[in-house]
Amino acid sequence: MASSVQELNLLRPGHAACAGCGLAIGMKLVLEVMGPRTVAVIVPSCEGAIGGVYPNTSYGVPTFHSAFEIAAPTAAGIANGLKIQGRDDIQVLAFAGDGGTFDIGLQSLSGVAKNNDDILYVCLDNEAYMNTGIQVSSATPSYAWTNTTPEGNPRRKKNIMEIMAAHYNPYSATATIGYPRDLQQKITKAKGIRGTKFIHLLVPCPTGWRTPSDISPELSILAVETNVFPLYEVEEGRKYTINHEPRRLPVQAYLLKQGRFKHLGEEQIRQVQRDVDEEWEKLKHRASLQG
Amino acid sequence: MRDLREGLPESRGGDEIKSVWFVLLCCRAEVITGLSEEIAMKEFMTGNHAVAHAVVLCRTPLIAAYPITPQTAIYEKLSEWEASGILKGIMMRTESEHSAMASCIAASLTGVRTFTATSSQGLALMHEMLHFAAGCRTPVVMANVNRLLAAPWGFWADQLDSLSQRDTGWIQFYCENGQEALDSVIQAYKIAEQVYLPAMVSLEAFFVSHFMEPVDVPEQEEVDRFLPAIHLPHKFDIEKPGFLVPVVSSELYRKYRHMAQTSMDSVKEVALRADLEFKEIFGRGYGIVETVMMDDAEVVIVTAGSITSTARVAVKILREKGYRVGLLKIRLFRPFPAEALQKALGGKRKIAVIDRNNSMGSGGIFCQELRAALVHSPDRPVTFSYIAGIGGTDVTPEVIQKIVFDAMGRDEPEEKPIWVMEE
The missing domain is CATH 3.40.50.920 (Rossmann fold)
Structure with a gap:
């Protein structure tokens, strides 16, 4: 099984991602499960850099590099075009970054989720505009340094999962590259559901997070085990399921490994811990309701 | 012009006359006695409804739209026909004109005929995607109801909305009346699908979009004869995956733009040929x-x-x-x-x-x-x-x-x- 999946190689080597790029790992893991009967949409972001410069490309499935704010309606247009031609056995996958999802693409994603068009939307969240050189987005966590928040981000990260849940779309899930099996199970599950599926995929970025290039999977695991990024899924906007019981390590274990948080004082770290604990309680409560 | 009320029973009250008029405007003119043979073959309808008829006659299976005055009647009519099965296809009710155009481009790239309609602010919001549609060489067809651009606000006829899009690489037609709007939408598909460029058909707010006139709605078989099924050379192919719209070098960008310009240059001849062919089948022509x-x-x-x-x-x-x-x-x-x-x-x-x-x-x-x-x-x-x-x-x-x-x-x-x- 594993070897045949690897043979698919739908994100070929030699692409232009930085060393240790979590985003490229995430795309590769997603594409492995999606398989060759997929049409992908990417938008201006690191996905464009990974795509390569003409005439070379790393993508092994038909891929359309659309405009920034329209990953979702582009994918929906392809899905409906294929459906009209009786080819709805082909899955349409949209990849967008956190800027393309939380910020500029939020409206169009909402429109597609409202219509429940049949696409899988994967938000590759590296928590800032990394492709344009590390500027703050609404996915950037509290106090994180970016080139446009040199004193640290004064605002909290937007809760995109709750926004998606408010659309009552059939399936949304968080995932991260440090738990590849969890991620790939979620993609498999999403493939079996008709309608708008949403994956919030946390992808560490050594360049923007100011981290060594060999610890991206480790950081991804720490994000989950500190509860900064819990693994869960939401079905029909109601049924919450926590997929992994975290070890609840202190947030320092995650924050202090990253240059973007090196300026944090004790009070700021305590605040992050309070926010994380509060969110975890809210999530546990929602999961206890069971739709 | 002949008074259409001639030959109708005399009415006593003003209200009755108004209601008779309403019925008159809603039903086929051929039931009215005393009209000339030419008029009798036509239906009374607004320019917007004429456009909607054209979209159905062209067997357009994918429409993506967002409402804006005075375009709404096109969107509503096509939605009504989608619900009743007259329109065979999918109506994408997008959350903005920008997304409507994005969806049309994407669907066009799968190889299907697409349509959207907008006006004024909606067209301005689409601007980014208008360039994209032409750059992707997608034969998307759009009706634009010419309405002034704010500020100040207004809903009235003004051509600045579409003329502001003159550099986006779209073929543009300006129509005098509802009949021409209907015919131009049909011709627009014929032309766009030969040159792989998008086409916009403009009709002015209210003067054309809402004014009711006798319109000849062509027979389906005749439209089928004029407009063959769409056949686009490049589609998403899972057997032979390609990467569409990569980052290219300056020289390649120039080359692609020059190729598009060459295609655009050919439109005048293609449009004239299409118009002549149209005239042979339908008995009407307009020239460029x-x-x-x-x-x-x-x-x-x-x-x-x-x-x-x-x-x-x-x-x-x-x-x-x-x-x-x-x-x-x-x-x-x-x-x-x-x-x-x-x-x-x-x-x-x-x-x-x-x-x-x-x-x-x-x-x-x-x-x-x-x-x-x-x-x-x-x-x-x-x-x-x-x-x-x-x-x-x-x-x-x-x-x-x-x-x-x-x-x-x-x-x-x-x-x-x-x-x-x-x-």
């Missing part, structure tokens, strides 16, 4: 420009869109009074029919271009383009630019006559546009 009473004309009025209809009346009146006046209608604006204009206007003394639009800091856009097209003509005429009908203000036959007299009275060329400020 149309000339009226030009032979000995000393002053030629140039118009685009609904003002043309009024100008036909004005020219007739002036001719009856002995003035040698002609009319030229520009139907195809992109690509600009420079050669046709040079041929039609060569040797004329004076031209009065009437623009229902104004490019701030320059002037009427049809006039700018026309002057540029004639600049190298050895015997180029003196061209006057009149800005009239801005914001939906009325351009009556009297206003057009005044424009003609004003042009006749001018001996010196006038660079600046002349604003017609009739109350």
